[in-house]
Amino acid sequence: MPRFARWTAAVAAALLITGCGSGSSGSGTDDDGKGRSGAPVSAPRQAEGPGLPASLTGQKLKWSRCKGASVPGGDWLCATLKAPLDWSKPDGDTIGLALIRSKATGDQRIGSLLFNFGGPGGSGIATMPSYASAVSTLHERYDLVSWDPRGVGRSEGVRCRSDRAIQAAESIDATPDDAAEEKAYLDDAVDFGRGCAKAAGKLIAHVSTTDTARDMDLMRQVLGDRTMHYFGISYGTELGGVYAHLFPQNVGRMVLDAVVDPTADSLGHAKNQTRGFQRALDNYLASTGQDPRQGSRKIAAMLKRIDAKPLPTSSGRKLTQTLALTGIVLPLYSKESWPILTSALKAAQNGNGSELLRLADEYNDRDALGHYGTTTHSQRVISCLDEKQRPTAGQVRRLLPEFERISPVFGDYLGWDTVGWCHDWPVAGQVDHAEVSAPGAAPVLLVGNTGDPATPYEGARKMADGLGKGVGVELTWKGEGHGAYGSGSACVDSTVNGYLLDGTVPKDGEICA
Template sequence: MLAVGLLVSGCSSGGAGPQTAAPSGGGTPGFAAPVVTPLESLPAAVPTALSPYYGQVLAWQPCDEGYECTTFRVPLDYAHPADGDLTLAAVRAPAVPSGSAAPSTAPSGSAGRLPPPRLGSLLLNPGGPGGSAVEYVEGAARTYDAGVRARYDLVGLDPRGVGRSSPVTCLSGERMDAYTAVDISPDDPVEVDALVAAAKEFAEGCRQRAGARLGHLSTVEAARDLDVLRALLGDERLNYVGKSYGTFLGATYAGLFPGRTGRMVLDGAMDPSLDSLAGNRTQAGGFETAWTAFAQDCATHEDCPLGRTGQQAGERLTALFAAIDANPLPTADGTRRLSEAQATTGVIQAMYADFLWPQLRTALADARAGDGTGLLKLSDAYYGREADGSYPNLMFANMAVNCLDLPAPFTGPDDAARAVPEFERTSPRFGRDMAWMALTCTYWPVPATGAPHTVRAAGATPIVVVGTTRDPATPYSWARSLAGQLESGRLLTYDGDGHTAYGRHDACLDGAVNRYLLAGEAPENGTRCGN
């Protein structure tokens, strides 16, 4: 069962003006469009009640190789700071001079070259919601551009409820195995009841284990936590690179604190003006676009198990899913069989990055031959399942944040069934699954605190919004919409496949982002890179 939706070529510059925000509501027949209001900024002055949090002193300690770790406190509820704290964890990769930026060794008084000045901290967030920024920095910091690493401390903060920051948990590993296998395209009332029961079990597990935290894991609260950390780091402005959900977190920060927003890159942008229904439906369309690109590429390889046309590929995938639905496939695990839901999840996982496409071709060929091992491996990777059967808190936090940020789209399974035809028109391959998937928040034990909104961030410095044309998880239309909402938005397009673009070795796009981060030179709105 999927978690609720929402995971080197030339450069040209276009003269397109800002794009207007896409209408919310999604156009699904029988469902009313929500009222979309602008996100209002917070007062510039720090409230007196929050002064103790902004006045903390970070105690950095060595951790792992070359990194420094710390923790700090934030209020559980910013409206009532006296009601208790949460402890958040952060990691820092200190700036390391590159060869060209190394301090001069020339004798005193000579014309030795001085290193360029440090630019402060650059906070990184890999997305999710639920992705650990601490783990991301520890794994990716050394892959960042040498110039960026020389002038910034790279900092990862696990958002509240995530990773090492007062994490939420909901189910045991055994129950998560069962949850991931539940049919998300029910064919009869019995399967509908099983899907509803799984959603209720997940929600109840979160309620029992998370307690009061469950009502205070919203993106607005996480953005306010970012501002506390910005102050504790000694930075006047927040410099930030966010990917996927990290773009929503970053845009929220910019909307709340436009005067404290520094150099901000939002890669694989989400559209805050969409409600949950429209978000899930358009995301289904993104995966359909990615599937079409995969099928076209697959047809060029001799080992493609899906035929030589898009129609053949779609028909064979549909037939495979139906066969697995009727008879789950054995796997090398021995005790676990591949369900239709896990097969679907496996295919979706491979849409996130085109380097996974060869693995998917092999997994699909094996599944057609009766072996579900490859697709189950991809499905397990989506959920982060470990070899010992344990799961990280990624999907628990994902659900908790999403169900707080937007009201549930459905009141029950009848609504989900009514939405299926429109979802299937958007995505013949994945629409049905993603319509039923949107049922999850219906049973959430705490009410949503957020709503669809636009983000203007009036007065903020240029904000670079990166969109990939065939991004499966954050469709390109979302980047166009967000860039158009932001008063200072600059749309930077990557014409290519996969989820997010910065750091994937496209010289044009990486160069544009790095120039912005290092020199403050934002790309012209409408710049295009890639194929």
């Protein structure tokens, strides 16, 4: 079972945000190396780090109609960018990164606007076209561009185990209660990691956030933009922060929505999410007239009953405790889904697990035929390469009371998740936490939502402080759900649009009620 993603396809429509900064805009090009007006543009800046060969920086993308039933044709074109497998050896082996683009619809083009929808593991190829209507105003002046990051989807996407093996693992208790369950949980984690290593090969050591940030700057150069205009959501905010740290002089207009706390290690992220989801659950319970503390205890008791005796469902599968918890999580990503949660909880309390199982399947990207998507496989491969901290079962057992004090519903699961997620992983993690300091970069707009469950609101301030004085600019929305832009706040949307289109930087600390 995956940790609670910082992105999920089912609620992605509520997460949208775009990225830009202040000051001069980039001057992106068409395929012939000239601007939309036909005037030559200045050469893009060279990326930091090892010198890049002309075979990379000078490559011409061959845009053509996207192939595959999941990607529409029309104005959306796809291409493959060649990038180094190992960024420390830019003259070595390469991998192909799948890009998707729709050109600006108006005449006053600013440049390319690069989107990352989070995860890690979210596919930009699959997601970008569905967001065009939500960002139609931005589309007038920007080419909308996204991609499948390395290890994701069409960019050498990793599948660590079969559909049959994934479903079989549903019986594994992700909150083990005894030595036998703990052994089964950790053995399953080892098996998953081995499957990832076999599927990914050499790539498993080269899918870090830093690797992808360097890929982004190569995209910037090949697309012909002097600066990087970027739209980062959820995990995409961490990626944006790392990019700003590596290439502060190349930051253009950058907006980060649903901001990850860059100071947190793996245990810190788990505690943050425990607080965030409990806060969202409290807000949900209060909205239904329940006392949050009593309501949480009632749900926790129900989950314990399900742990002892899984609930029947109309599909014939059993609703386990872990699947039930996953089903509860999904509707908390969007306030509009709260009524669905009410119905599913009522049915489960009455002994029917069908509704919670449907929600869990949606979260886990399982279709009616039992086929699973690979987003969580890519998420695990990327995050385990990033995360240096690997807590042991003994350490977490000692910390479980703290997790459970934070949340009687989510604490036990998210505590154990820090052990099982990267247990005995085939490659070592790289960093304790993301490095985002970006002195000299253009202002970066950070949008925090006070009710965000997956990336709690406090992360926006931590990111602002991490980026540095005069760089991080915080905008607060007093709302619910994961992300703020496009979630119903005219104040947020107009502020972000003004920044992206006109370069108008709001006052740090501005609040949208």
